[in-house]
Amino acid sequence: MARSQAIVAEGLTKSFGKTRALAGVDLSVAEGTVLGLLGPNGAGKTTTVRILTTLLKPDAGRALVAGIDVAKHPDRVRARIGLTGQYAAVDENLTGRENLILFGRLYRLAKRDAVRRAEELLTQFDLADAASRVVKTYSGGMRRRLDLAASLVVSPPVLFLDEPTTGLDPRGRLGMWETIEGLAGSGTTVLLTTQYLEEADRLADRIVVIDHGAIIAEGTAEELKARVGGERLDVVVAQHDDVPTARRILEALGGAEAQVDVAERRVTAPLPGGAKRLAAAVREFDSSGVELVDFVLRRPTLDDVFLSLTGHAADVTGNGNGGGNDAPPNGKVKAEADLALAGTKER
Amino acid sequence: MSSHTAEISPTLTRPTPPTVRANGLSDVVSDSLLIAWRSLKKIPRSPDWLIAATVQPIMFTLLFRYIFAGAIQSSLPVGVSAVNYLIAGIVAQSVVFNTMATGIGLTEDLQKGLMDRFRALPMTRSSVIVGRVLADVVLNAFVTMIGILAGLAAGFRPNGGAAEWSMTIALLVLTSLAFSWMMAFTGLSLKTVEAVNSVGFLWVFPLTFVSSAFVPTSTLPGWLRVFAENQPFTLLVNAVRGWLTGYPEVGNQGWLAAIWMVGVMVVFIPLSVWQYQRRTTR
Numbered sequence: 257m258a259r260s261q262a263i264v265a266e267g268l269t270k271s272f273g274k275t276r277a278l279a280g281v282d283l284s285v286a287e288g289t290v291l292g293l294l295g296p297n298g299a300g301k302t303t304t305v306r307i308l309t310t311l312l313k314p315d316a317g318r319a320l321v322a323g324i325d326v327a328k329h330p331d332r333v334r335a336r337i338g339l340t341g342q343y344a345a346v347d348e349n350l351t352g353r354e355n356l357i358l359f360g361r362l363y364r365l366a367k368r369d370a371v372r373r374a375e376e377l378l379t380q381f382d383l384a385d386a387a388s389r390v391v392k393t394y395s396g397g398m399r400r401r402l403d404l405a406a407s408l409v410v411s412p413p414v415l416f417l418d419e420p421t422t423g424l425d426p427r428g429r430l431g432m433w434e435t436i437e438g439l440a441g442s443g444t445t446v447l448l449t450t451q452y453l454e455e456a457d458r459l460a461d462r463i464v465v466i467d468h469g470a471i472i473a474e475g476t477a478e479e480l481k482a483r484v485g486g487e488r489l490d491v492v493v494a495q496h497d498d499v500p501t502a503r504r505i506l507e508a509l510g511g512a513e514a515q516v517d518v519a520e521r522r523v524t525a526p527l528p529g530g531a532k533r534l535a536a537a538v539r540e541f542d543s544s545g546v547e548l549v550d551f552v553l554r555r556p557t558l559d560d561v562f563l564s565l566t567g568h569a570a571d572v573t574g575n576g577n578g579g580g581n582d583a584p585p586n587g588k589v590k591a592e593a594d595l596a597l598a599g600t601k602e603r
Numbered sequence: 604m605s606s607h608t609a610e611i612s613p614t615l616t617r618p619t620p621p622t623v624r625a626n627g628l629s630d631v632v633s634d635s636l637l638i639a640w641r642s643l644k645k646i647p648r649s650p651d652w653l654i655a656a657t658v659q660p661i662m663f664t665l666l667f668r669y670i671f672a673g674a675i676q677s678s679l680p681v682g683v684s685a686v687n688y689l690i691a692g693i694v695a696q697s698v699v700f701n702t703m704a705t706g707i708g709l710t711e712d713l714q715k716g717l718m719d720r721f722r723a724l725p726m727t728r729s730s731v732i733v734g735r736v737l738a739d740v741v742l743n744a745f746v747t748m749i750g751i752l753a754g755l756a757a758g759f760r761p762n763g764g765a766a767e768w769s770m771t772i773a774l775l776v777l778t779s780l781a782f783s784w785m786m787a788f789t790g791l792s793l794k795t796v797e798a799v800n801s802v803g804f805l806w807v808f809p810l811t812f813v814s815s816a817f818v819p820t821s822t823l824p825g826w827l828r829v830f831a832e833n834q835p836f837t838l839l840v841n842a843v844r845g846w847l848t849g850y851p852e853v854g855n856q857g858w859l860a861a862i863w864m865v866g867v868m869v870v871f872i873p874l875s876v877w878q879y880q881r882r883t884t885r
Contacts, residue, residue: 309723311883331626335725343716349645358641362634362726390648406720 261320262287262414262445263308268317270303270469277303278314279469285447285462287413290440292460293449300469301449302342305418308447309339322414335363338407338415342422344399345406346391352378352402353387360409370409377405381435397428404435415439417448421455433458453556465565472565487530489537492522492550499523505540509533527553631727638734642708643741656742660697660750667693668757671817678819683850687761690754691844692816695836697750698775699811701743702782706790706799708735713882714795722883729876732791736783743779760848767846774861778839781864784871791878816840835863 263285270278278300285291293301306312308319310330319326322336346355353374360370378387381401391399400420407415420436421429436459440446450456456463457477465473465480473480489510493502499521506514506525514525527533534553541548646653672685679685709732712718721731751759763771790799813830814820814837820828831837838860845853 306719311719311722331725334723337723339720339723341716341719343719345716345720347641347717348715349648350641354641354644358637359720359724361637362721362724364630364725 260287260323261285262289263291263319263321263447265304265308265319266317268304268307268314268319270300270307270312270314277469278307280317281466281469281471283447283464283471285445287445288443289461290436290446290448290459292456292463293447293466294451294453294456294463295449295466296451299466301466302418303469304466305339305341305416305447305449309337309416310334335410336412336414338410338412339418340400340404340407340416340420341418344396344403346399346402348392349390351388351390352383352394352398355391355402356406356409359406363410365410373409377408381405382431395428397424397431400424400428400432401435404432408439412444414445415447417446419449419451422451429455467565487527487553487555488524489527489534490522490524490550490552490554491541491548492520494521494547494549496521498546501544501546502541505537505544505546509537509540521549526556626725626727631730631733634726634730635733635737638730639738639741640734642735642738646742656746657749660746661753663697664690664693664750664753665757667817668754668759675818678822680850684758684760684848686754686758687848688844688850689817690751690757690759691847692814692840693754694747694750695775695778695840695843696811696816698743698747698779699782699807699836701746702739702779702786703800703803703807704742704786705735705739705783706786706788706793706803707796708739709787709790710793710796710799713791718883728880732784732787732875732879736780736787739783740776740779743783744776747775762849763847770857771843771846774839774842774857774864777861777864781867781871784868784875787875788871788878791875791882810834810836814840815844835860835867838863 261284263283265281265283268278268281269276281300281304283291283293283304293304295301303312307314308321308326310326310333313327321333324332324336326333347358350358356374356377357367357370360373361367363370365373375384375387378384381404383398383402383405386394386398391402394402404417404420417436421432424432433455436446436448440459446459448455448459460477462476463474463480464471489506491502491506493499496518499516499518502523503514503516503525506523506527510525510527512526514523516523527537531553538551541551667689668686672689675688676685679688712721712731718731722728761768786799786803789802793799793802813823813827814834815831816836820831820837823831838856841851842853842857842860845851846857
């Protein structure tokens with residue numbers, strides 16, 4: 257009953273100088289499914305992808321992609337994978353069409369077939385109107401779409417997407433999600449890395465959470481969600497003296513330990529039941545006489561997830577992956593996560 | 604090429620693994636030509652590049668010809684035209700300068716992540732550099748031709764025949780190739796375009812100026828003269844100058860220059876390929 261695995265990694269380790277980028281990563285992705293590799297900058301996401309796509313040799317460990325050993329037969333792996341990195345890796349001085357034809361021909365398609373395939377992809381990725389324009393004139397979203405199209409020239413059975421939506425505006429991100437969903441629906445195995453919990457939740461069948469080069473949790477979105485306790489109530493009190501009271505109230509309501517930021521007079525705790533329990537929370541605070549400055553019900557963020565999984569906040573500034581590859585191209589994307597899920601599943 | 608066409612699905616509904624086979628020498632050639640094609644495609648589309656590439660050789664030729672010709676005339680043997688003397692030097696220098704484009708182009712591709720895409724394709728490794736070098740030789744020929752035309756307009760009067768011109772062109776193409784590989788190594792070793800520019804000039808300037816390109820080496824101080832008279836760029840300049848204008852005697856300097864250029868390639872082709880592998884697998 258076990259489906260065959262499109263990607264298998266065992267004990268991958270990699271160091272850059274003294275920096276340990278990967279400290280033993282095991283992965284397996286069943287054929288036709290989507291795996292979300294979730295983690296902050298510098299967690300080792302890009303390093304993992306670069307090893308699986310033959311761009312990097314691991315110090316130790318083994319990886320099979322489409323059943324082929326990446327270290328032994330890199331060329332055979334390359335013919336079966338598509339890779340879209342964090343940079344839109346297309347030639348800016350060529351038109352969209354020329355880029356796709358170039359990559360098709362480098363994939364060893366005959367010229368006629370490369371041309372035909374380019375036209376198909378341009379239509380499919382909504383770039384037909386811009387096909388004859390030089391890529392330099394494209395918007396960020398268009399470049400990403402072209403980049404993704406370029407990795408699909410031969411319809412590879414396994415697709416690697418390294419932070420496919422980093423740097424895109426909300427509309428571009430939504431478009432990219434729909435495209436990825438379409439690919440996944442057509443049977444392509446996808447490994448995508450992301451800093452966005454919302455993205456992993458929406459696209460991935462299974463999620464692996466990675467931090468400091470090691471896997472710290474994995475499961476389906478539902479499994480992870482069930483463990484973290486869903487929505488959180490964020491309260492800021494007017495008086496410092498009221499912080500302990502607020503904490504007591506929140507812990508009583510949620511039945512879990514609250515996080516306290518004394519300087520900000522902020523108390524945060526899971527609120528099982530979410531909006532349905534909101535009225536009860538308001539009543540409690542009202543009757544206690546605690547004056548509130550802010551009172552927000554929110555979904556957990558990447559920070560909440562990491563806090564509950566590791567006891568430390570997500571290190572969004574990156575912790576110095578020696579390759580520096582985990583940094584987004586514009587260097588300013590932070591780990592904002594609109595929605596989240598979390599939970600621990602001990603390995 | 605067309606015998607192993609991968610099956611293409613009209614939509615993405617059925618992923619089809621492409622046909623896989625080992626890469627051969629013909630693949631190196633076809634991949635290199637594809638890369639060269641894409642490097643050359645940008646030319647008609649970059650008017651700024653085109654203007655710079657046209658104006659610069661004209662400017663250099665005119666500057667050197669009108670500023671230095673008068674000053675060096677007296678140190679040349681009677682009957683040797685300073686204009687003829689200088690233009691040959693400028694043409695040779697321009698060929699070497701232009702090879703910096705190879706280093707800059709490779710660094711840009713690395714920075715923009717394009718190298719990762721190439722590396723994840725089932726294409727031949729060396730083609731990424733070979734194609735770039737080929738394209739840059741073509742561009743170099745174009746820029747050099749403009750420099751020569753500007754020289755002719757400014758009083759350059761070569762008297763070499765077809766044989767001399769052929770030898771000159773062959774040696775300059777060889778020089779362009781050799782220095783492009785040297786620049787490829789420079790570009791693959793450095794992280795930014797700016798660094799490639801400064802490091803490139805760091806050795807291109809002494810090499811081209813401490814030579815017979817602009818002044819007779821007899822005017823240099825002793826220790827500098829030893830270097831200037833024995834370095835490959837002087838051999839190149841003397842050969843080109845001798846073939847095109849009849850002064851000085853070329854003798855075996857053309858051959859020696861060619862041997863130098865081949866030597867540079869023997870060293871820098873493997874070094875560049877090694878550096879490419881090293882750089883892109885880290």
